[in-house]
Amino acid sequence: MDYQMVIDAPQSGMNRRVKTAVVCGLLLALLIGVFAAGALITDADVAPDFSKKLQAPSWEYPFGTDWLGRNMLLRTVKGLSLSITVGAAASAVSAILATVIGIAAATGSKWMDSAISWVIDLVMGIPHLVLLILISFACGRGLNGLLIGISLTHWTSLARLVRAEALQIRGQQYIAVSRRLGCSRVWVLWSHILPHIVPQFAVGLVLLFPHAILHESALSFLGYGLPPEQPAIGIILSESMKYLTSGMWWPAFFPGAALVLVVMLFDKLGDNMKTLLDPYSAHE
Amino acid sequence: MELNKIKRKQLLRVGGMTGKYLFRVLTLLLASSAIAFILVSLSPVDPVQQYVLGAGNVSMEQREAIAEYWGLNEPPVQRYFSWLSALLRGDMGASLLYRRPVATVIGERFVNTLALMTTSWIFSGLIGFGLGCVMGLRKGKWMDSILKRICLILCSVPTFWLGLIFLLVFSVRLGWFPVGLSSPIGVMNAEVSIWQRLYHLALPALTLSFVSVANVALHTRQKLVDVLESDYVLFARARGEGTWTIMKRHGFRNILLPAVTLQFASFAELFGGSVLAENVFSYPGLGSAAAAAGLSSDVPLLLGVTLISVLFVFTGNFFANIIYSAVDPRIRKERPHGLSNGD
Numbered sequence: 148m149d150y151q152m153v154i155d156a157p158q159s160g161m162n163r164r165v166k167t168a169v170v171c172g173l174l175l176a177l178l179i180g181v182f183a184a185g186a187l188i189t190d191a192d193v194a195p196d197f198s199k200k201l202q203a204p205s206w207e208y209p210f211g212t213d214w215l216g217r218n219m220l221l222r223t224v225k226g227l228s229l230s231i232t233v234g235a236a237a238s239a240v241s242a243i244l245a246t247v248i249g250i251a252a253a254t255g256s257k258w259m260d261s262a263i264s265w266v267i268d269l270v271m272g273i274p275h276l277v278l279l280i281l282i283s284f285a286c287g288r289g290l291n292g293l294l295i296g297i298s299l300t301h302w303t304s305l306a307r308l309v310r311a312e313a314l315q316i317r318g319q320q321y322i323a324v325s326r327r328l329g330c331s332r333v334w335v336l337w338s339h340i341l342p343h344i345v346p347q348f349a350v351g352l353v354l355l356f357p358h359a360i361l362h363e364s365a366l367s368f369l370g371y372g373l374p375p376e377q378p379a380i381g382i383i384l385s386e387s388m389k390y391l392t393s394g395m396w397w398p399a400f401f402p403g404a405a406l407v408l409v410v411m412l413f414d415k416l417g418d419n420m421k422t423l424l425d426p427y428s429a430h431e
Numbered sequence: 432m433e434l435n436k437i438k439r440k441q442l443l444r445v446g447g448m449t450g451k452y453l454f455r456v457l458t459l460l461l462a463s464s465a466i467a468f469i470l471v472s473l474s475p476v477d478p479v480q481q482y483v484l485g486a487g488n489v490s491m492e493q494r495e496a497i498a499e500y501w502g503l504n505e506p507p508v509q510r511y512f513s514w515l516s517a518l519l520r521g522d523m524g525a526s527l528l529y530r531r532p533v534a535t536v537i538g539e540r541f542v543n544t545l546a547l548m549t550t551s552w553i554f555s556g557l558i559g560f561g562l563g564c565v566m567g568l569r570k571g572k573w574m575d576s577i578l579k580r581i582c583l584i585l586c587s588v589p590t591f592w593l594g595l596i597f598l599l600v601f602s603v604r605l606g607w608f609p610v611g612l613s614s615p616i617g618v619m620n621a622e623v624s625i626w627q628r629l630y631h632l633a634l635p636a637l638t639l640s641f642v643s644v645a646n647v648a649l650h651t652r653q654k655l656v657d658v659l660e661s662d663y664v665l666f667a668r669a670r671g672e673g674t675w676t677i678m679k680r681h682g683f684r685n686i687l688l689p690a691v692t693l694q695f696a697s698f699a700e701l702f703g704g705s706v707l708a709e710n711v712f713s714y715p716g717l718g719s720a721a722a723a724a725g726l727s728s729d730v731p732l733l734l735g736v737t738l739i740s741v742l743f744v745f746t747g748n749f750f751a752n753i754i755y756s757a758v759d760p761r762i763r764k765e766r767p768h769g770l771s772n773g774d
Contacts, residue, residue: 265455269462272748274740276703280725281466281737285473361589365707368591369722384592388711396599403592410587 167419174416178231181409185228193217193225193378204397211397213386223402226380227409229373231356233294233363234413238355240298242305246348249309253317254336263310267303275300279362283371293372297359305351309344316343346424354417357410364406380406452752456745464518467737468511476728518738524731528723533735536720541739544716546632547709548701551639556694559644563651563690564682568674570656579652585645590704594638594711601634608634635712639704643697650693654686692754698747702740 161169195215204211210219252263270278279296286292316322317340325335366372367381375382380402387398479494505513517524523533562578569575602608608630658664658681667677706718713719717736724732 265459268455269459269466271699272459272741272744273463273466273737274699274702274706274744276706277721277737277740280706280721281470281733284476284725284728284733285470287475357587361587364589365591365703368589368707369710370726381591384595388595391595391599392603396603399592399595399599403589403595406589406592407584407587411584414583414587 164423167423171416171419171423174412174419178409178412178416181224182228182231185225185231188221188225188228193221204401210401213383213398219383219398219401222378222383223380223405226378226383226402227405229377229379230360230363230406230409233297234356234359236294237297237301237359237363238352241301241355241359242348242352244298245302245305245351246309246344248302249306250313250336250340250344252306252310253313254332254340260310263306267306270300270303275362276365279366280369280371283366288371290373293363293366296366297362301355301358301362305347305355308351309347312344312347313340316340350417350421350424353413353420356413356417360406360410360413448756452749456749460741460745463741464515464734464738465511467734468514469507471730471734472507472510474728474730514734523735526724526729526732526735528727528729528732533731536732537717537735537739540715540717540720543714544705544709544718546628547636547639547714547716548705550632550636551643552694552701554636555640555643556647556690558640559647560651560687560690562644562648563686564655564678566648566652567655567659567686568678570652570659575652579649582645582648585641586649588642590638590642590707591711593641594635594708597634597638598711631714635705635708635714638708638711639701642704643701646697646700647690647693651686651690654689655682658682658685688754692751695747695751695754699744702743 195217208218208220210223213219213222248263252260273281278300282296282299283292286295322335322339325339326332363372364379364381364384367379368385369381370385372381373379375386383402384399387395387402391399479497514524521534523537525531526533526536529536562582566575566578659677661681664677664681667681672680702718705716706721708714709716709718710722717739720732721736721740723729724736
């Protein structure tokens with residue numbers, strides 16, 4: 148099978164690496180498109196229109212309308228855009244936290260390492276959703292609680308990865324040589340260890356998105372996130388529950404499916420970035 | 432004699448490890464209770480205001496009296512320790528939401544949640560393992576790629592949305608299942624038969640198992656693929672063993688333990704999933720209590736549920752650790768050679 152690929156590659160004009168890069172670009176463009184579209188939708192576009200209440204999906208309203216006659220497609224896109232914003236902020240904070248903590252654990256003293264692993268165990272020991280509820284409660288709910296909660300709880304697994312990676316690099320001979328040649332610890336950290344962590348950081352950042360977005364919607368669904376007039380996916384879905392029993396499936400189905408799609412796109416983007424950046428698979 | 436000595440040494444080592452582990456668990460439990468306490472104390476919500484909300488006119492003096500009675504004027508550290516000492520005596524305080532002792536509320540709901548989680552845990556474990564085996568055996572074939580795709584989609588599906596879809600399909604459209612609650616309305620608790628309970632449990636359990644099936648399945652698939660590509664399986668094939676014999680002799684033995692360990696280690700996600708599933712189906716378990724407690728600022732209940740959930744997760748991790756280090760013969764034997772990481 149592998150030989151087949153080698154033979155195929157020149158014919159198609161693009162090798163695997165270029166293809167993966169193109170896919171990455173397309174996925175990124177799509178996600179940015181969703182974000183921009185959501186940002187461009189004004190409140191006036193999703194204003195209630197009682198004459199068009201509870202309409203089933205049609206050409207004019209592909210996702211149907213809700214009980215206030217709002218266009219569900221526009222609300223969904225706006226909600227997704229909001230999810231992406233929250234996801235971006237939270238993943239960025241989480242990824243930076245994870246990198247700093249992971250490197251600190253790997254390069255610091257043994258005491259620091261075990262202290263950090265204790266903290267990671269601690270954060271992982273409380274069920275994620277319960278911890279999010281607690282943090283959101285501490286912040287008095289709302290957007291702040293959501294952002295703080297999601298940013299502060301997603302760093303653990305990436306921190307472990309970064310720690311393992313940094314430990315492995317630290318054991319390399321060139322690090323020892325560098326130290327013997329008189330380079331300071333900070334210099335070694337900055338110019339030998341950190342550059343190797345950057346790919347991990349980038350991939351980890353993108354792969355944190357799906358988790359962050361799913362937790363954002365879960366929290367909003369439970370009523371901890373944004374105020375109910377905001378079109379977050381979780382809020383739309385929790386509102387749709389009231390109309391479920393009367394057989395109205397579109398307010399529940401489409402926004403959730405769109406959310407799943409966005410989450411999967413981010414997953415795909417992360418996976419493709421990983422193959423691109425990982426030296427073992429980069430030239431397959 | 433020699434054997435006895437080795438056995439005793441091993442026992443001592445296991446004992447030491449267990450002691451260390453227990454110490455770690457104890458500090459972690461204490462710390463998580465402290466974190467939970469700090470977080471709820473940070474909340475801007477005034478507990479007295481929350482308490483008197485339904486009571487109509489309450490004078491300032493009465494509020495003061497309540498605050499005094501609850502010890503709200505004491506410093507937080509002192510409050511934490513008095514809460515902790517009450518906790519150790521089995522007193523978890525009274526729930527503001529249900530106006531009953533937290534321990535009672537949790538006790539009742541824990542049974543429901545345990546039923547829900549156990550069902551979906553076993554279900555997702557068995558189905559996930561089966562799917563993983565099928566995928567691993569058919570690696571690269573159409574069955575594998577379809578199942579794998581489904582699993583990857585399931586990984587991205589929010590629990591509550593899946594619950595909504597199930598509710599829509601099975602309850603509203605097909606009318607097979609009720610739209611919520613763990614028992615029929617208007618029937619005394621004691622008169623609810625086991626069948627009725629199971630009937631109301633089915634959909635939330637199905638939702639919860641669907642969400643966690645993908646993880647086990649994909650993990651098992653990867654393990655089985657690794658095993659099947661190994662040299663000993665190649666040798667077995669060369670000896671003329673069929674697929675089923677290979678699975679029996681090499682496959683299951685190597686992939687069963689990791690799968691079981693993974694299932695035990697997934698208790699935290701299981702609990703998080705049950706919070707969402709219970710809320711969708713208004714199932715009266717711990718999860719819906721946690722969400723409701725946070726929304727109505729019922730601090731004692733929120734703290735109680737948090738502690739129980741933490742204990743639950745640690746129990747799972749404990750079993751995962753035991754299985755990993757005590758049952759697996761490879762890990763059990765590796766340690767005495769001093770190859771372990773120096774502890």
